[in-house]
Amino acid sequence: xxxxxxxxxxxxxxxxxxxxxxxxxxxxxxxxxxxxxxxxxxxxxxxxxxxxxxxxxxxxxxxxxxxxxxxxxxxxxxxxxxxxxxxxxxxxxxxxxxxxxxxxxxxxxxxxxxxxxxxxxxxxxxxxxxxxxxxxxxxxxxxxxxxxxxxxxxxxxxxx
Amino acid sequence: xxxxxxxxxxxxxxxxxxxxxxxxxxxxxxxxxxxxxxxxxxxxxxxxxxxxxxxxxxxxxxxxxxxxxxxxxxxxxxxxxxxxxxxxxxxxxxxxxxxxxx
Numbered sequence: 001x002x003x004x005x006x007x008x009x010x011x012x013x014x015x016x017x018x019x020x021x022x023x024x025x026x027x028x029x030x031x032x033x034x035x036x037x038x039x040x041x042x043x044x045x046x047x048x049x050x051x052x053x054x055x056x057x058x059x060x061x062x063x064x065x066x067x068x069x070x071x072x073x074x075x076x077x078x079x080x081x082x083x084x085x086x087x088x089x090x091x092x093x094x095x096x097x098x099x100x101x102x103x104x105x106x107x108x109x110x111x112x113x114x115x116x117x118x119x120x121x122x123x124x125x126x127x128x129x130x131x132x133x134x135x136x137x138x139x140x141x142x143x144x145x146x147x148x149x150x151x152x153x154x155x156x157x158x159x160x
Numbered sequence: 161x162x163x164x165x166x167x168x169x170x171x172x173x174x175x176x177x178x179x180x181x182x183x184x185x186x187x188x189x190x191x192x193x194x195x196x197x198x199x200x201x202x203x204x205x206x207x208x209x210x211x212x213x214x215x216x217x218x219x220x221x222x223x224x225x226x227x228x229x230x231x232x233x234x235x236x237x238x239x240x241x242x243x244x245x246x247x248x249x250x251x252x253x254x255x256x257x258x259x260x261x262x
Contacts, residue, residue, distance in 0.1 A: 005167065008171035011171070011201070012171055012175055012178065015179065015198045018182075018198060019178055019182035019186075019191070024188070027190070027191060028194065035201070038201050041205060045209070045211075045217070047212075047217055047221050049225065050208065050220075050221040053224070054224075058197075058232075061232060062197065066190070066235075069239040069242060072243050073242070073243070087185065090185075094178060094181075097173075097174060098170075098174060101170050105169070106166045106170055109165065110165075113213065117214060119216040119219075123218055125218045125222060128218050128219055129222050143229055143233045144229060144233070146233055147236045150233070150240045
C-alpha cells in the first residue's frame, strides 16, 4: 500500500518536472521517468503484460523518438521563448488542484466506487486478444503500418 | 484512511492536471507532446485502476496495449510534423503551424 502510493507520488512529481524543466532533453528524460513509474504501478496492479509494453514501448521507444527529435532541433533559433512565470506558477496550481480534489474529488470517487459492477469473467489475456477482440486487431495493425510510414517520412530518401 | 481506489484516482487526476496545465501554458510543440503523453499516462492508470476494481484486469490490459500502440503512432506522427515544420520555418512554436498552406 505504501509502496503503491509512493509510486503514485513519484509519477506525479516526475510529471510536474517533465512539464516544468527548461531544457527540452530534460523534459524528455523526465517523461521516461513517468513511464517507468507507470510501468511499476502496472506491475503493482498485477498487470504484467501492460507493464512490459509500457516499459519497452513508452519508456524505451517513445523516449528515443523524443530524444532524436530534440537532437534534430537543437539549435538556438529553434527554441521557443515560453513565459517562465507560468511554469514557475505550476507548483501553486498543482497545490490548489490537490486541495480542490481532496475536498471535492474524493467524495465523488468514493461514490463512483459504489457504482462499480464486478465482472465474473475469468478469461485470460490471450483469449480476450485473439478470440473476443479479433476484429480491432486489424485496426491496430494498420495503425502500426501508418506509424512505420510516418517514421519513414521523417527521414526521406534524398533525390539525386 | 481513505480507500485505495479514491486515493488512486486522486493521484491520477493530479497527473492529468499536470499534463493539461503543460498543454495550456507551453507554446513549444515538443512540450505539448510531452504534456499529451502525461495526460495519456493518467488515462492509462485510470483504466487499470478501474479494471482492478471491477475484477476485469485482462480486458483492461488489452485496452492498455491498444492504447500504447496508438500512442506511439500519434507521437511518431506528431514528431514527424514537428521536424518537417522546423525544417520549413526554423521554429517549433505551435503558432508557426498556421503558416502551413495545405
